[in-house]
Structures are given as structure tokens and as C-alpha cells.
Amino acid sequence: MSNAATFDTRTDTAIPVESPLAYSYRRSGAPRGSGYRLKLRERAMQGHLILRGGAIVLDEAVREVLGISLPGKPQALVLDASGERSIQWLSPDEWLVIVPGGEEFPLETQLRERLGDAHFAISDVSGGQTVLELSGEAARELLMKTVIYDVHPSNFPVGKGVTTVFAKATTILRRPSEERWELVVRRSFADYCYRWLLDAGSEYGVNVEQ
């Protein structure tokens, strides 16, 4: 066994939670309405795990436990059939796993069992980041205002994900489907990112789904 401490940070009792954008909604509002060309939705409270280790052993474990393979190619994003679970390449020995909220601890436990004595690390970062989902016809233009990475379809097909500059912060940008983009932002930067997106998107009209 890896001899690391695991800790389920969630509780099943009815305790109120606040997503990273909770403050932002109160401060900046959540514009709604018709005639918008952009949709923004926080996919909050999901389970986020950082996986570190060798690709081959991790791939075997992940395939067994999650049923999808570890993206071996740089900047690749793999989703399961439901689209609810994903693994993204972050660096040569680092992957981001996102699963429905509450699944992360059982997943970590299963992976640790399966990986046994191999050298790896799993860190739960579920409380530390959130996913902003962007869709709508102006999504690409909004991204051009925001990230320096080339988001043209020829360079950013579905199934790609990169870490890049978001205005003056950073983000993980990914494209899980033809219409949707996802920005994984850190909790402490979430309000800045949200305000930036509302501002940059105002000329197209933004609809925030809560």
C-alpha cells in the first residue's frame, strides 16, 4: 500500500455548502434573459482528483476502476460514455480526474487498492477548484478575449485540454463536446474569472444558469 492518509472531506449530513461562485452571484449577480449568445454555468461540487505517477500503471488502474483509459497523449481529454467522468492530461506524470461529487473518495480508495505498492500520488482538490461551462455561438470569441491559447477548431478539437493563461490568472481549458467548453479555475480566482467573463461577454449577452 502507498501508506498515505486518505480522508473523506465530504459529509452526508445536510450541511450547507457554498460553491466557489457563491459569493460572486451575490456580488455581481447572474444575468439572465433572452437574446444572449453566451451561456455560462458553474458545474460545482464535483469531485476533483490530481493523479500523479507513471502512465502505464495508472492507465491499468484507471481502466479497471473507471472504465476509461488514461489519456496518454499530451493535451488530451477522455470522457466516459455518460460524459460525467473525465480524465485530462496535465503534464507527463499528472492527470486531472473529474467525477460527480461524492465519487472522488471511493474512487481514490479503489485506485489506491488497485495501485498497491506502485509509486503514485492522488490528491483530492475538490474544494479547491470549480468548472465553468461555456457554450453559445460567441463562446470562441469570448475565449479569444480571455486566453492566449489558439482556440480555433483546427487547433482545438473536441477532446483537447490545455493549461493556459486566463487574463492575468491561469486556467485549465478543455473542450468536452462540439458546443461546450470547460474552464477549470481555482477557487480563490473564481470570482475574478467570473467577473472577467461577464465583462468580456457583455457585448454578446450572457445568460448565467445557476
Add this chain to the structure above:
Amino acid sequence: MSQSKQQVYRLNTGGRIDRSRTLSFTFNGQRYQGHPGDTLASALLANGVDIVNRSFKYSRPRGIVAAGAEEPNAIVQLGSSEAAQVPNVRATQQALYDGLAASSTNGWPNVQRDLMGLFGKLGGQFMPPGFYYKTFMAPASMWLTYEKYIRKAAGLGRSPMEADPDSYDHFNQHCDVLVVGAGAAGLAAALAAARSGARVIVADEQEEMGGSLLASRETLEGKPADQWVARVLDELASCENVTLLPRTTANGYHDHNFVTLHERRTEHLSDTAPVENGHRQVRARLHRVRAGQVILCTGAHERPLVYAGNDVPGNLLAGAVSTYIRRYGVAPGRKLVLSTSNDYGYRAALDWKESGCEVVAIVDAREAPKGDWVDAARAQGIKIITGSAVIEAKGSNRVTAARVAKIDIEAFKVSGPVQELACDTIASSGGYSPVIHLASHTGARPNWRDDIIGFVPGLVKGVQACGGANGCYALGDVLAEGVEAGIKAAAAMGHAVQTVTLPSAERLQQGPAVALFQVPHEKPTLRGPKQFVDLQNDVTAAGIELATREGFESIEHIKRYTAMGFGTDQGKLGNINGMAIAARCLGRSIPEVGTTVFRPNYTPVTFGAIVGRHCRDLFDPERYTALHQWHVERGAEFEDVGQWKRPWYYPEKVNGKTETMHEAVARECLAVREKVGILDASTLGKIDIQGPDAREFLGRVYTNKWEKLAVGKCRYGLMCKDDGMVTDDGVTSCLAENHFLMTTTTGGAAAILEWLELWHQTEWPELDVYFSSVTDHWATMTITGPEARKLLAEISDIDLDRDSFKFMDWRSGKVAGVPARVFRISFTGELTFEINVQANYAMHVWQTLFKHGEKYGLTPYGTETMHVLRAEKGFIIVGQETDGSVTPEDLGMQWCVGYDKPYSWIGKRALTRSDTKRENRKQLVGLRPKDPKVILEEGAQIVLDPKHAIPMPMVGHVTSSYYSPILDSGFALAVVKGGHQKLGETVYLPMADGQTHEAEIVSTIFYDPKGERQHV
């Protein structure tokens, strides 16, 4: 305002203007009319406005010279309201819109009747080149005074005094091929590249794409050239892979084909951006383009000839005359004299004549000009005076005559009698200078070509120049070069190109041009009337000659001495002439003299576009903890710590009055010492470290030992850089045998993670260990004070007994029903529990603590109180007590250094250097002011003898200083040379106001020296 004036110089037909609509505008308060399609310059010329400005130095009246970016005189201030003021707009580049309000940037009280002119005419002779350097630099202290008046007198517009109502933004663009300029070459290149499927961006600075083809007398496929332009633009617009950016200037060409484009999106519509669908449109946009290949099709600027009086309004570039007639339907005068050194200039005379005005004469510097345009002029019956040039323009507010004479270019002298030709307009052409500015930004030196009498751009990897920018001027050749460049660029990006059929252009016979720059005058240059080289900066041929006589030989020095090509002009019109004159004076060739370096930006860029949306509350990211809203609602004042907003202190209302910071901090401090306080410590960096070699790794990056830290225990660690200087500190806890949680300083979090990765990846890859940041995952709430245990016990299932949960232990359990890790570590010296929960639950736990905490006097405290409390205990803050030059030993922290660790650790070797072992290093001590009411100033210098003559030897400085409520006294931490040996000694702190404070060197621990309180 007076009544509207007639457009006296407007032609009845021709041009790309819409005569069916009339636009009204004002210039210097006078109302005028123009048409859609006009620029401000063409409308001013149509209305017969001769004087558009006063010159920079001599305050001479100046008129419009050019029709594009190279215009040196018609620099205007735009804006109908204070907030909308825009300085330094070139009238030649400003589209006319209804209601436009412009004024001259120079000239006081106005350009027609200029008081400065008097000073100019008098002062002019006293303002030779280098005038500022010679006159105003001494005494140096007065420069600020001089500068204010000189700037006001010189002036190039002013900035608005009210906030800009507009918004600007940035766009990150990526393409295979960036084409700069959409004239003949650019359109051909873009077409070829576009048809290959490559991603193409075409940027063009003008209102309409097409460049010179919009006003050309040449045909393509036997039809007017603008028809071909329209066809190509239609095709390009229909291509999904092509982005057309009109009104967009490529202003800077940076490394690796990174080009910044400045797009003016609404400046042709009104002075502030119109509102559309309830949103104010973006006024200007900066495109940050990363291009695979760049094709520069920036064309060429016509060089004026340098003759006496060449700045009098009515002197224009020959090409500009053609452009005004053919594109804008304005003939800017009645009687033209053309002075030229080449065939191209003839077009101005032909256009002038065809517009129904009188061409007095063409004065050609060549003895026997021949070519199709020369023949056409002869056939029109235009008088051609050969071997001659206009040597002087007569007139003051407008040209009244041209003085023409035979000249000997080789001998640089007038070689025949002078005749005076009455006229109101003099057009001149000295040939073309390729626009090499952008290429120069890359650092590539331009190359002189004798055959075209001009510099062509030096090129770096991935860039081509074609057409006029490459010294190629014949239309057929320009198109061919464009297509070839487009094919080459697309191919370099992996796109195969289909054939592009070129439209057939006329093949014109042309005679060779002659190299003429400065025209000789009867009098020597230094004695004769002024011959202007750089009109915007008032640099004359005499000024350049004088500079060379004074010993300036390098063109870069001549430029700085004379101000040639300075500022917004960037040497567009005058630089080559200036170099030629310098070359003549120095007896060298032009390539020997070389060019000056052109710098970004090509034309002025509004600050708004540079800033984009990075302004106001989006200026910089503000990082918030999960508890931020609570702090805001509690009325906290915030302190910036890196990008974090941390509560600084929480002022309360006492008897209707809000506490001062001093009062709030004193209250918060006592609450912690006497009851219980709570701090949001979520911003501390947290790094999750896993792997069988995690413990070994910690031993190598920290100065102290880690091999014996048991699971469930925490330890303070000190980190040095490899130079032995303290760089970070924090508590690291052993979560499991192969699992640690490291905390770092708030500001150091990102850098320390990188530091760990750096050492792991480059020095010790054999260690099996991984690091991940979990800073944002956990929210950290520190409850500290004698009542902390009682409070926590109410809402936690953890056994808090002092013997089972000791100081420097951690335990997990539930706090307020939420899974939590609780650490018994202390930065205040009091009984402390640091509660860590997943951040999404933080608000619930925090509020629950307050629900139960009221009866214990639970008090939120901020970073200021935290600083006071830790300083009372002598705990350092990295970055406050340390500055990158402080070792653990300087801090008296030998207890935190594992000298005998088996494996070396970062900084160990540096700590054995003689310098780090030196006895009189600055060492951390406590300072107790003799007067307890005194709060020493942080940063105050410490001396041993206050009576010593100035400069006194300074032995150290105060690093932290506060008022301690529990001690009711000021106290400080300081570094003092050899301080550890000076306990009990008195030192002095002389202050700027003349006071000298006295203080005693004491231990750094001011409160609870045995550390009993944190162990209870």
C-alpha cells in the same frame, strides 16, 4: 460658430465620396461640411483650410502635406466633450463623421493668429539643434520648471481630464499568414494564401482596403483598378479562413512573429463608441497576433524634396495631390508647380490637369526625362522644365510662387538663373521610401539599394516583404510579388496553393530616377532660408549640417541631437532625406551613414487599447478565501498579500464611532491573549507531498531534521535557498508514513511548489515523491486564546485533552459536523487549534464557531493583529525579518538547523562560507524603546553613536515595530550588526524630523518567554 463655408476646392465629379450626403464638422471652432468617404484632411482641403497647425519649435504655419500615416503637420486634438478628448490624431487618417470636432494641437491662442509665432520667429534663431541640451539642462534642479513651459509651448495635444467612457479590449489571434497592408501586393498575397486554405489575417490601416489602387490611374484587365479590389475583397470576405481587419494598424512587430494590431472599431462613427443592443461597443481593440508567417505589404512613402520654404502651406507630396483628387474629389489648389526627380511624380500633374486645374509647369531634375507619363504630360501640353528644381517656395500662409532654377546635383549648387512661377500649390516627389518600420522592429537592419534609391527591409525568419515595401513599384510586378509571397508563406505552413491568375496590368515605360534629396539654394544651407527635413519636429537641413559640424557623426547621435524622426512621427517623411543630408555633409554614402532604428509603435496607440480590460476592478486578480463574504459583511478592512485580499482588521462601532486601526488591533490582540480570537488562515500555501521518499526530500529542502517526525505530529521548518539565505518557513505535518502536508507563506506558495519541483526534477529525480498544491482545497480557521479548547469542544468530536492532543499534534474528526483536520500549532503563543475543512464547507463551520463562540468572547482578528501577536513572541515573518540576505543563524534559529544530517541540504554549504560565519553580520534582536510610548518606525536605521558626524555608521534597521496592548508599550524587532552579543546595550535611531529615539537591545521574545501558554 460662424456660418458654414463652401467646399471651394471640391471637384464636381470623381472620388470615392458620397456627394448626396453632407456631414457637418468643426475645426478650431469653425463649422465646415464634407461628405461620407472624406477624411478630416480631405474635408479641410476641400474647404480651403490652409493652416492646420503651428510648428513645434518655430511656430510656423503648417498645412496638410500628405494623405496617410506619414502626415507630419495635420495632427489634431479630437473630441466634442472633455471625456472624449483624443490627442495626436492624424487628420489624414481620421474618417469624417457628422459632428466631428477637432482642433489644432499647437498654436495659442489660435493657429491663424499665433502669439507663439512671435516667440518662434525671434526665438527660432536662438533654438539651434541641441537647444534644450545646451540651454535648459543647467541648473539640473530647474529642468522641471523649464519643462512645464516648454511642453506647453511645444505641445502635441493633451490628454482628457475626465474618465474615458469607452471600453477597449484585447483579442488573441493566431494565424498561418498575417498580411499587413491591403494594397495591390497585400491583396494578391492574401488571395493566394487564402485559396490554399491557410488561416489568413489581413490588416489594413485605412478606412477602405485597396491602398493605392483606390486612387490609381492605372487599369487592371483594362478596367479601373478598384473593380479588381472589390472582387478580391468579396472573395476574401467569403472565405471562412480569412479575417479582414480594416482600420487596423500593425503597430509593433515583436519577437517570433508576434505582431500587435490596433483596430479602431468606432472612431469613424463618433468620438465615443455608440451603444448597440444596450451595450456600448468596444471602441478599439488590440489584436495580439501570433503568426506563422508574416507578409509585409506596407507600401512606400513618397519622399518630399527638401527645398527652401517647403513647409509653407500649399507644399504637398505629389502622390498626396493625386490621392486627394482621385480618391476624395478635392484639388487642393488652382495652380500647380510640380518638382520631381522621377516619372511617378508626373501622375500628380496629369491628375491635376484632368481635374480642370492649371499646371503651371513640371520641373524635372533630370536633363532628359522620358517615359510614358512624361510623354502623356507633353501630349497634354504641360510645360516641362528639365535639369531644374523648385529651389524655394514663396509665401507665408500659403504658397504664392515657386522659385525655379537649373541645378547641378553632383556639385550641389544652383547652376542657372532663377525664375519665379506664380502658383498656389507645389507638389514634390523625390521618389519612394519603402515602409520598413515594422521590419525594423524585429531588429533586422535595412539594406540600401542604389537602383531604387531607398532602403528595403532586412528580414528575419518567417517574414517576407513585397510590393512597395520591397522597393517594387510597377503594378504588374507588385501583383506578381504578392502572389508569390502568398504562395510561399502558405506552403511554409503546409498549405498547397492552387494557381492564382493575375489580372493584366499595363506595362508602362519609365525612365530612371535621379537621386535628389536636398535641393541646393543660391545661398549656403546654413545661411539660406529654412529647408525642412522633419516637419513635425522642425528639423532643418541646416540643423543637420550644424550637427555634423559640431562633431556628431553617428546617425543615431544626429537623430537625438536634432530630434529628427522623434515622437509620433517616427521618421516617416524625413528620415531618408536627413540621412542623405548627413551623408553629404560627412562625405559618405547613405548606406555608410545607415538608418536610425524605428521603434514600435508605428503610429500612436491609445492607452485604452494597450490596457484593454485590465483596468478598474479587473486590473489584477483578487483572490478570495471561502469566507470572504463574511469578512466583507463584518466590515473588515483588507490588506493585499500577494493577490489575496486578507482581512487586515475588523473595526467596530463603539458609541457610534468607528474604531481606528490602532483601537481595533488593540482590542483584537487582547481578545486573543485573554479570551479567544479567530483568524482566516486559508491563504497559507499548502502542498500535499506523497511518496516513499517524501521524508528524505523534506530533509533536503528544509534546514532542520525530519526523519523522526511521527505520524500525527507537526514540525516547524525553515527553508533556505542554495545561498544559505532564508526563503520560506511553515509547519509541515506527517499525515502518514509516506504522506506530508507542507504549509508555506501566503506569498511564497506558488514559488515554493516550483522550487520543490525544480529540485526534484533536476537534482534528485531518483527520489520517489510527488507534490500537488492543495492551497485552495482547504479552508483554514485558526482559533487561538485561552478559551479555544472550550469553544472547539462544544462542536467537535475530537478528544482535545491536553495530554492526548498535545501542542504540535494534529488530529482528524468532525467540527460542526464537517470532516476536519485540526492542527495544534501556534503563531500567537496562545493555545491554538487550526481547523482545516474542505473549502465548500468553510462558511458553515465558521458561522457555527461564532454561534458557539459568543459566550467566550470569540473575536475575529486580521493580519495586523496576527503580526503584533507573533512579534510579541519573536516569531519571524519571511520577507519582513528577512530580505534574502539573512541566514537561520542571523535569526538566532540554530535550533532549526540540522548541522549533522547525513545527506546535505539546500543551503548547508553556503552556511559554512566565511561570510556567513562572520561575527558582525546583522542579527535579529528585540528592541525596547526607552520611552514605552514610542513606536519605532519600521525601516528606521540604527546607530551606536548619535553624536557621530554625518554620515553616521549605520549598524542595522528595524524590521517590525508595533504597540503591544498586553505590554502597554512599543516594541520592535530589528537586525543589528553583531546584535546577539549586544543584549542590554543601548542603540539610537535618528529620525528624519530631527528626533533621536533611544532603545535597548533585548531578547526577541517579549511575552511568555518560556512558551507556557501554547502548551496549556
